[in-house]
Amino acid sequence: MSAIRDAIKSALAVDSTLGDMAEGIFNDVSDPDTPLPHVVFNLQSPGRAILKFRDPYRQSQLWLVKGVSQDKDQSEAINERCKALLHRNKLEIDGRKTLSLLIETPDIDMTEKTDGEWYSHVGSTYRLITE
Amino acid sequence: MILNDATIVVNGSELSQDANQVNMDLPDDEVDTTTFKGGRYRKFEKGLSDATITVTFFNSYEAAGTDEVLWPLKISEDPFKMYVQPDDGPPATDNPAYGLDALLYNYSPISGSVGEASSSDVNFRNARSTGIVKCVSPAELTAFLAAS
Numbered sequence: 001m002s003a004i005r006d007a008i009k010s011a012l013a014v015d016s017t018l019g020d021m022a023e024g025i026f027n028d029v030s031d032p033d034t035p036l037p038h039v040v041f042n043l044q045s046p047g048r049a050i051l052k053f054r055d056p057y058r059q060s061q062l063w064l065v066k067g068v069s070q071d072k073d074q075s076e077a078i079n080e081r082c083k084a085l086l087h088r089n090k091l092e093i094d095g096r097k098t099l100s101l102l103i104e105t106p107d108i109d110m111t112e113k114t115d116g117e118w119y120s121h122v123g124s125t126y127r128l129i130t131e
Numbered sequence: 132m133i134l135n136d137a138t139i140v141v142n143g144s145e146l147s148q149d150a151n152q153v154n155m156d157l158p159d160d161e162v163d164t165t166t167f168k169g170g171r172y173r174k175f176e177k178g179l180s181d182a183t184i185t186v187t188f189f190n191s192y193e194a195a196g197t198d199e200v201l202w203p204l205k206i207s208e209d210p211f212k213m214y215v216q217p218d219d220g221p222p223a224t225d226n227p228a229y230g231l232d233a234l235l236y237n238y239s240p241i242s243g244s245v246g247e248a249s250s251s252d253v254n255f256r257n258a259r260s261t262g263i264v265k266c267v268s269p270a271e272l273t274a275f276l277a278a279s
């Protein structure tokens with residue numbers, strides 16, 4: 001799991017354009033001390049293993065990658081950049097092979113109000129199949 | 132018996148690592164031999180037998196993968212040897228090898244839609260009158276593989 005997490009983070013972190021758009025890339029939980037905007041990604045569904053008569057098994061996972069900002073335009077721009085970086089990417093995962101990484105649900109849009117402040121979350125889910 | 136580690140060997144190449152389903156279909160013709168004044172029920176006898184082994188493969192184009200092994204057999208008209216076992220390991224009474232002199236039918240090198248695994252249900256059908264040969268020892272399997 002950590003190898004897949006690292007691979008997704010690397011695929012995003014290597015891009016200087018995204019680096020200019022977001023102050024940080026986080027798995028699961030943002031760092032509250034890092035100013036917005038953020039890229040936050042997490043595993044939405046681990047999926048069932050796809051077994052064969054010999055290992056390695058295949059794994060189909062659903063990941064959510066989103067932009068978080070108090071400016072919706074920024075969140076949307078981060079989402080667009082992440083789609084460009086991840087959709088059809090052949091992630092380099094230590095110990096596993098990427099068979100497919102495709103966008104599954106584009107442009108999920110959520111708004112959160114915390115302590116009187118509004119936060120925009122715009123992201124997409126991606127189906128990652130590895131072996 | 133849970134089918135976890137079935138063995139599938141086709142023309143000398145093990146393809147178990149690319150397969151997730153195997154089925155042996157061994158029907159016999161049912162020949163109606165009912166006669167006049169034979170009573171109320173029909174009577175049947177066994178006729179000719181048939182043998183088909185169907186394997187579901189995830190298509191692979193790597194060295195020693197499914198396509199490298201199966202495509203030459205698909206376009207060939209020469210029978211080849213194959214066998215399947217319910218488990219890993221040498222043939223034994225609790226892990227018999229079922230051998231077949233086969234021809235390959237219904238191989239689809241590319242099959243599937245976007246984002247899905249490309250897989251193929253491959254039919255191996257008997258090419259000789261010997262049909263399925265059950266081997267319960269390495270020696271029996273060796274003899275089957277050596278027979279012409």
